[in-house]
Amino acid sequence: MEDFRNKGLGVVVITYDTVPIVADFAKRQRITFPILADSQSKSIRDFGVLNTAVPAGHLWSGVPYPGTFIVDANGVVKSKYFEERYQDRYAAPTILLREFGSVAGTRQSEVTASHLQMKYYASTDLVRPDLRFTLVADIVLPAKMHVYTPEVKGYIPIQFKIEESPNYTTRPAEYPKGELLLLPAINEIVSVYQRPFRITQDVVLAATNVLQPILDGNKTLKIRGELKYQACDDRICYLPETIPLEWTFKMEALDRSRVPEPIQHKPVPASR
Numbered sequence: 001m002e003d004f005r006n007k008g009l010g011v012v013v014i015t016y017d018t019v020p021i022v023a024d025f026a027k028r029q030r031i032t033f034p035i036l037a038d039s040q041s042k043s044i045r046d047f048g049v050l051n052t053a054v055p056a057g058h059l060w061s062g063v064p065y066p067g068t069f070i071v072d073a074n075g076v077v078k079s080k081y082f083e084e085r086y087q088d089r090y091a092a093p094t095i096l097l098r099e100f101g102s103v104a105g106t107r108q109s110e111v112t113a114s115h116l117q118m119k120y121y122a123s124t125d126l127v128r129p130d131l132r133f134t135l136v137a138d139i140v141l142p143a144k145m146h147v148y149t150p151e152v153k154g155y156i157p158i159q160f161k162i163e164e165s166p167n168y169t170t171r172p173a174e175y176p177k178g179e180l181l182l183l184p185a186i187n188e189i190v191s192v193y194q195r196p197f198r199i200t201q202d203v204v205l206a207a208t209n210v211l212q213p214i215l216d217g218n219k220t221l222k223i224r225g226e227l228k229y230q231a232c233d234d235r236i237c238y239l240p241e242t243i244p245l246e247w248t249f250k251m252e253a254l255d256r257s258r259v260p261e262p263i264q265h266k267p268v269p270a271s272r
Contacts, residue, residue, distance in 0.1 A: 001033060003093070007100055009070070014038050016062040020263040029255070047077075051086075059267045068095060083132065088204050091133040093123035097200070104136065111243055115231030116141050120245055127221065128252045129208040135162065135247060137199045137227060146192035147229045149178035155190065156230035156240050160199045163224045166210060171202040185235070199227075208254060219251045 004011050013035040015022060022037045036043070041062035044050050049064040067082035068090060079099065081090040096102045108121035116139055123134040137160060141147065148157040160173045176198065178191035203223065205211065214221055225245040231238050258264060 003096055003102065003105075007096065007102070012036060014043050014064075016041050016044060016064065017265070018263065021259050021265070024259040024263065028257070049082075057267060059265050070095075070099065083204075085130075087130040087207065088132055089130060091124050091127075091131055094132060094134040094202065097123050097134055097136070101198075104134075107248075109246075113241060113243055115145055115238055115241075116147070116229070118227070118243065120247075122247050122249070125249060126252055127205055127249045129205055129211050129254055132202055132204045135201045135203060135223070135225075137245075138196065139193070139199070140196045141194060141231070144233050145231055146181060146194045146233075147231055149191040149193060150175050152191055155237075156228075158193070158199075158227070158229040160201060160227055161225055162201060162203070165223070166206065167214065167221060168203050168205050168223070171204070173199055173201040175199055183234075211251065214251050215253045221249045221251050223247045223249070 001011060011033045013033070015035060015037065016039060017025075017037055018039045019037045022035045025031070026035055038044055039062070041050055041064070044062065044064040047064075047069065049067065051060070051063050051065050054060045054063060065082065066086055066089065067080060069077050069081075070079045071077055081095055081098075083089070093104050093106075097104065104121055104123045106121050106123065106125045108119050111118045111120070118137055118139045120135070120137040123136065124131075127133060148155045150157045150159065158175075160175075162170050162173075164170075176193070178193055179195075180189050181192045181194070182189050205221075208215070211221075223246070227243040227245060228240065230240040
C-alpha cells in the first residue's frame, strides 16, 4: 500500500458480492483498503467487464472478468491488467514495476562477472497458485563495453532464459531497445547495450492441484535460469559467458474458506 501511495495512487476493490460477504472477507483477511460491494454489478458493467457467459439467475451471475485498472482523477482508464484465464492474477508489485519501473524491494542476488555486474530479483518473494509476477535482472557494463541485443544476427546476442517446469509457465522475456553502434574494426553498425539496462520476464504459477505437493511439503519453490552473453569493447570480443540464476519463493495456499452459509450467494430461482 505504501508503494502505491508513494506513486500517487489509491487502491480499491470492486466486487459483485454483498456488503455482509465483503465485511466477512475483509475481517478474515485483515484487509485495510476499501472493498466496494457492487451487488447489482453497475460499476462492473460500466467498466465493460461483466462476465456475460454466466446466465441470469446463476450463483455467479454478475461476476466480472477479474483484472486491474489504473484510473486517473478524471475517471479515465490509463492502463489495464487482465489475463486470458480468469484464475490468473497480476501481482501488485508487477503492476508497480510495469507502471513506474520501481525496484521491488525483495531479496536480490548480486553477480560480478568478468565484464558486467548484475542484480537480479523478483517483484515478490511470496507467491500463490495462478499468480503472475516478474523476474528482473538489472545489468551494468563497464565503460566502453557492450553486449549485443537479442535481435542481432551473426554475433552472440544476450539471452535471458528460464528453465521449463510444470509448476509455472513463462511469458517472453522483455528487453529494452538497444542503441546503434559503429564498429570501426569491421565498419559495421550493430544494435547493442552499453548503458545500464533491465531485462524482465513474467511467470504465471500453475493451479493449486499442480502445486499441491509443494504446498504440502517444504512450501518453497525454486525457479532457475541463465543469462548468456558475449561482451566486447572497442578492440576485443571476449569469450561468451553463461551466468546461472536462481530465485527462491515462499509458497502460500489460496484461502478457500467460505463466508457463513446465511450470507452466501444464493441462486435466483428460474421464473416460470
